[in-house]
Amino acid sequence: MTRKDDTISEERTFAALPPVRGGAFARTWWGRAWLKALEDTALDDRQVKRGRRHARSGAVGAVSVRPGRITAVVQDRDGTAYRSDVLLQELSEEEWDRLVGLAAGSAGHIAALLDREMPPHLVEDAAAVGIELLPGIGDLEPECGCEAWDHCPHTTALCYQVARLLDEDPFVLMLMRGRGERALIEALQERSSGRPAKPPEDAEEVAAAAGRRRSGVSAEEAFAGRYFLPPLPAPPVPPAAPGEPPSLDTEAAPEPGLDPTALEFLAADAAARARMLLTGVVPLGEPPLTASQDAVRLAAGAPAPWIAARLAEGSGRERAALGLAVRAWRLGGPAALAVLEEEWQPAQEALRRAETRLAEAWEASERPALRPSGPARWTVVGTDTQLRLGPDGRWWPYREEHGVWVPAGPADQDPAAALAGPAATAET
Structure with a gap:
């Protein structure tokens, strides 16, 4: 050659x-x-x-x-x-x-x-x-x-x-x-x-x-x-604050069924969520929210009362139920909402591990008397406090208020630590 x-x-x-x-x-x-x-x-x-x-x-x-x-x-x-x-x-x-x-x-x-x-x-x-x-x-x-x-x-x-x-x-x-x-x-x-x-x-x-x-x-x-994929451009620098949506308050009457104020609210929420994605507050790749979950997320942003009412109606909740859901959401997002609104039955092996964890979480002299109160739920005898086990193995504290069990704090891997906050609040 x-x-x-x-x-x-x-x-x-x-x-x-x-x-x-x-x-x-x-x-x-x-x-x-x-x-x-x-x-x-x-x-x-x-x-x-x-x-x-x-x-x-x-x-x-x-x-x-x-x-x-x-x-x-x-x-x-x-x-x-x-x-x-x-x-x-x-x-x-x-x-x-x-x-x-x-x-x-x-x-x-x-x-x-x-x-x-x-x-x-x-x-x-x-x-x-x-x-x-x-x-x-x-x-x-x-x-x-x-x-x-x-x-x-x-x-x-x-x-x-x-x-x-x-x-x-x-x-x-x-x-x-x-x-x-x-x-x-x-x-x-x-x-x-x-x-x-x-x-x-x-x-x-x-x-x-x-x-x-x-x-x-x-x-x-x-x-x-x-196939070759060209390199992605450098990510944009996140803005210091979410952008302001344009005002839709015009002299022309909106089309029937179109609510400009609701659209402005959704646009502002989209801008805020986009900034959260850019800054890593909301990780990319998380499972998408259901319509019911997203209604609670939107309500957690403290919208106007009439918007909250529409979110409650659209998600099939009463206003009081939406308020409880928002309380749970602010403590732990979708996981906390699931513990509030869904009942799950642990497998026998998972249930045995949970009961062993409860038995070992306190010294013998300090261990509270716990009464099973349903699937993955234990109530502290003689008090208005309760522990709920989530599917991810974390423990969530609850407190009874006016005959309703409500979320009382964030989750913890340790049942004793999860219960400590609500118990201290109840004693005072």
């Missing part, structure tokens, strides 16, 4: 990589494609396995990469060293011109390459016009000082080591195909700046490839790792 003009090619040398202790050699899809070409080409699986062990043990020395060839010295276990080369066909001048045109036609392709990613659509579009960037079966041609006629452990080890280099920098592959990073970037800059490009031989195939690129892929495919 011939080396192209030195003005458009170069040579790079990579220091020997440390041994690999377990795990895959290639993390990226293009690194795995490189190894698949090797494994599909080699005729003897035993040689491939031996070469993989050589690479894992750190037997591959510094790797030299230049157009059409990679080279390294690989040592056997007995210390014998062999110069090993793997040859890969370079792209022609015409193929490079067409490839640069494809890459320059998409800002995403350029951004991906500069971010050391191999854009899959670029590989697909290039293949559609007859340019194979990644090697296939038979494309990796071995030459080794051990004089093996097929891939030996030494050339195999070299290929495995190069897969690690490709993971970090796909320009290594571009150099093997005939263009170094500097020359390729300069060509992309010239082409993307408006310099007339040489028309491809088969414009219909290029147009078809571009149409496939515009059609996109499903989000499931993209996030599965098959």
Whole structure:
């Protein structure tokens, strides 16, 4: 294979990589494609396995990469060293011109390459016009000082080591195909700046490839790792305070059933919640609230009485029940609301653990008399206090007020600590 003009090619040398202790050699899809070409080409699986062990043990020395060839010295276990080369066909001048045109036609392709990613659509579009960037079966041609006629452990080890280099920098592959990073970037800059490009031989195939690129892929495919996703922009700096919603108080009468004041309230709540998400007060990825839960959350913001009345009606609660729900919400959000409004029956094992926890929470002389009062509930005999066990294993204190059990404090992993606040309040 011939080396192209030195003005458009170069040579790079990579220091020997440390041994690999377990795990895959290639993390990226293009690194795995490189190894698949090797494994599909080699005729003897035993040689491939031996070469993989050589690479894992750190037997591959510094790797030299230049157009059409990679080279390294690989040592056997007995210390014998062999110069090993793997040859890969370079792209022609015409193929490079067409490839640069494809890459320059998409800002995403350029951004991906500069971010050391191999854009899959670029590989697909290039293949559609007859340019194979990644090697296939038979494309990796071995030459080794051990004089093996097929891939030996030494050339195999070299290929495995190069897969690690490709993971970090796909320009290594571009150099093997005939263009170094500097020359390729300069060509992309010239082409993307408006310099007339040489028309491809088969414009219909290029147009078809571009149409496939515009059609996109499903989000499931993209996030599965098959496709390059450009880095997200830096998150915006949260404002010092939530934004004020626009006033909807206009001279024109609203449409029937539309309440401008209610819309202003919801807009203000959305702005406040957006700021909470930006500042991390509300973690991203939390389960969405139900309509009933969200009504309580909104009511906890102390809206106007008529809005609270509508929230109570919309969530199927009486005003007093909504007040209790708001009290629970302010103590512990959805978990506290569930303990107030839902009854759950612990499994026998969970119930045994809870009773053991209650027995061990106090010294024998200080332990209150507890009477089971329903599923996961224990009332302190002779008092108006109660403990409720939540599904998450935390204990919630309750107090009886006017014949109704109401939330009396935040939850605690320790039943004695949870009960201490309400008990002290009751004594005073």
